[in-house]
Amino acid sequence: MSDHVAPARRRGLAEEVADRIREAIFSGAYALGAPLREVELSGTLDVSRGPVREALRLLEREGLVRCEWHRGTTVTTLSPEDVTELDSLRGALEDLAVRQVVAHASGEDLAFIEKTAGLMDRAADEHEMVRLDIAFHDAVFAAARHQRLVDAWQAIRCQVHLFLLTRVGRSAKDYLECVPSEHHGLVTALRSRDAARALDLFAAHRRLALDVLTAPTTPD
Structure with a gap:
């Protein structure tokens, strides 16, 4: 053998x-x-x-x-098709993760998600903010307690990081100002165990990023 x-x-x-x-x-x-x-x-x-x-x-x-x-x-530079595919796939995975977190996450899991969101308030620059953004979603997927779902997230995680860096390239000031409060809202929804509310807020969070990337660029 x-x-x-x-x-x-x-x-x-x-x-x-x-x-x-x-x-x-x-x-x-x-x-x-x-x-x-x-x-x-x-x-x-x-x-x-x-x-x-x-x-x-x-x-x-x-x-x-x-x-x-x-x-x-x-x-890699993301094409419009890359952006659309990543957003749709991330949305499908994240919807399942949110449902799982609402149903199964422990208080300790939710506290860790909240702690990760809190770190965004002190991010030094846009690159650190993107890292913390990804870390927040890492924590959400981990709290879902669904290993195959975590594996699926890991398969696109680096590309989502590029997605966010591309967003920062379009509007860094907007990203730095808005993202911390967006994530605090997501934490509140998860803690409430209100799946419908959490799903709506996560979808709105993704839509804001997608709108920045799909908005027509204007010449200087």
């Missing part, structure tokens, strides 16, 4: 490189659409090109980068 099992491969460096590149994208060091060149990354990170190449493949599977033979690798 053991003869039919492939030898284990040593892993770790590519994942570490992927973590570093992902962090650079989320912090704004690499803007949406920015090129990611293997030679430059390998020099910056002081690793050979092999782990960099593998790391970029990992990030491509997450939807964070796009690799095209004629353009090389770039940080």
Whole structure:
């Protein structure tokens, strides 16, 4: 039996490189659409090109980068179709999560969601705010106590992060001013155990972000 099992491969460096590149994208060091060149990354990170190449493949599977033979690798820029699909899929997952939280979350779960929302009041900049926004929704999905739902959220989580960064690119001031109060309202609805009210507020929260991204841009 053991003869039919492939030898284990040593892993770790590519994942570490992927973590570093992902962090650079989320912090704004690499803007949406920015090129990611293997030679430059390998020099910056002081690793050979092999782990960099593998790391970029990992990030491509997450939807964070796009690799095209004629353009090389770039940080993903979301198309209008990407935005619409992400919003609809996130909505379907989040509706189930909200119902689950209302029905099954413990007081401790709800307290953790509320604590995460509270951190938004002290966010230093838009990138930290986006991280906390994602962390809030992480907490909601965790409180749903539905592992396959959490796995489905994890599959699109990084792309939702890009979605929010794209929103910030359109209107950072609006995002920083509005998002904390929006999330406090979501917490109140979850604590009330009113599923209909919570679903309406979560839908309105998503719709505000979508409206920013789908509004026609006006020339300066």
